[in-house]
Amino acid sequence: MSNTRVELAVGDQREAVVVENLGRTQIVQYAGASGDFKPIHHDEIFATQAAGYPSIFAHGMLTMGLTGKLLTDWFGDGVLRSFGVRFVNQVWPGDTLTARGTVTSIEARGDGNLVAIEVVTENQKGEVVVQGSATALLGR
Amino acid sequence: MTDGFRFPVDLTSIMLFASALGETNRIYYDEEYAEGTSLGGVIAPPTFSIASAHWNPNYFLRGVRRIPGPTSESAAAASKPSGEEKRGGGGGPNLTRVLHGEQRFEYHRPLVPGMVLTATTRPGKSWEKQGRRGGQMRFSEVITEYRDEAGERIVTETSVGIVTGQVVGG
Numbered sequence: 001m002s003n004t005r006v007e008l009a010v011g012d013q014r015e016a017v018v019v020e021n022l023g024r025t026q027i028v029q030y031a032g033a034s035g036d037f038k039p040i041h042h043d044e045i046f047a048t049q050a051a052g053y054p055s056i057f058a059h060g061m062l063t064m065g066l067t068g069k070l071l072t073d074w075f076g077d078g079v080l081r082s083f084g085v086r087f088v089n090q091v092w093p094g095d096t097l098t099a100r101g102t103v104t105s106i107e108a109r110g111d112g113n114l115v116a117i118e119v120v121t122e123n124q125k126g127e128v129v130v131q132g133s134a135t136a137l138l139g140r
Numbered sequence: 141m142t143d144g145f146r147f148p149v150d151l152t153s154i155m156l157f158a159s160a161l162g163e164t165n166r167i168y169y170d171e172e173y174a175e176g177t178s179l180g181g182v183i184a185p186p187t188f189s190i191a192s193a194h195w196n197p198n199y200f201l202r203g204v205r206r207i208p209g210p211t212s213e214s215a216a217a218a219s220k221p222s223g224e225e226k227r228g229g230g231g232g233p234n235l236t237r238v239l240h241g242e243q244r245f246e247y248h249r250p251l252v253p254g255m256v257l258t259a260t261t262r263p264g265k266s267w268e269k270q271g272r273r274g275g276q277m278r279f280s281e282v283i284t285e286y287r288d289e290a291g292e293r294i295v296t297e298t299s300v301g302i303v304t305g306q307v308v309g310g
Contacts, residue, residue: 019162026160033153033160035193040236051236060240065161065187072186077167077250078179080186084244084298 008103008115008138014074015100018066018121022058022095030062060087063097063130067121070099075136081114085132089123096124104133112139144260147192147286151253154184157191183250189286189295190243192259241279242300248293257286257294264298275305 019026028042036059039046047056064085071080091097099121107114114137121130151169158168166173167183174182193199251257264281271277284297 026162030160033157034191035199036190038238061187061190061243062161064243065157065185068186069161069163069165072165077165077177078183080245080247082244082246083186084242086242087240 008106008113010103010106012103013100014070015098016070016073018069018097018099020096022091022093022097024056024093027056027058027062027093030059030065034059034061036061055092058091058093058095060085060130063087063091063121064132066097067099067119067130067132070101070119071117071134071136074101075115075138079136079138081135081137083132083134085119085130088128088131091123091129095129097121097129101134108140109137112137144258145192145195145197147189147195147257147259149184149188149251149253149255149257151182153191153194154182154188154251154253157188158185161185179250181252183252186245186247187243188251189245189257189259189284189297192257192284192286196259196261237304239302239304240299241302242298244298246296246298248295249288251286251294255288255294257288259284259286261285271304277305278303 024042031037031042038059040051040053041047041056041059044056047053064083064087067085068080068083071083099119101117101119103115104118105116107116114135117134117136119130119132119134120128123129151171155169158165163185167177167179168185169182171182174180261282261284264283266278266280269277269279279300279302282299282301284299286294286296288294
């Protein structure tokens, strides 16, 4: 994927389902891999009885990581120059997330084309869960 | 503010992180494949540097230590059935009211196995806002800069944490 040459124009869009029916096991797996052991993400009793949430919910960073798959599958590996999101709504076990990216600008530079992308990820109800932007430097 | 902590990057940690994201992209774990690409080897996924938490001596999310604040008794009691031990020591945020608001990465070079990074953190801006769902909300930025052994910047993270007045969502 790292050798992909991407032909792009402003307004180009790409959409992908980045997780289907998110499982508690994957959330726990992410806790272990990332080191984020906040109990609200794995301890159902803590999340419901102590914190008052309907269930545990996914780490925002898991949703960001899943959203990142859209960008790396689209633009290739090792080309991102920036990636930022705002966590808008929580992601719950059982959610299916669709990420959508839109090219907002392409700037020709000495070292390649700097492509700016807006990205939004929604759950199965069409609610935005994360929203943000990224840039990628692509060779010509 | 920390003086900097070591974050050695290795293949297994990258593979585990990619796997938790459901990644099937071989650039994250298959050395033979990765060596045949223009990158010349395995790299880490874009959000991997967050896993430096495992190495951060001041990281407050590495297991529950104490849940202070108004919910502390119920939290401690509720956590018992899951085998959470209430440990000594004070301080730390009330984990029932802490949310991750924003996260940004600025990339200079991909993280690759064998890199030994030094991470330094510093506070950024902080502000307050009356939230529609969360009551009075306090926002604070933490900036973490990762440099390699030559002192070159590899990635810079900005994290915005929110402490909310009440439970958000659901």
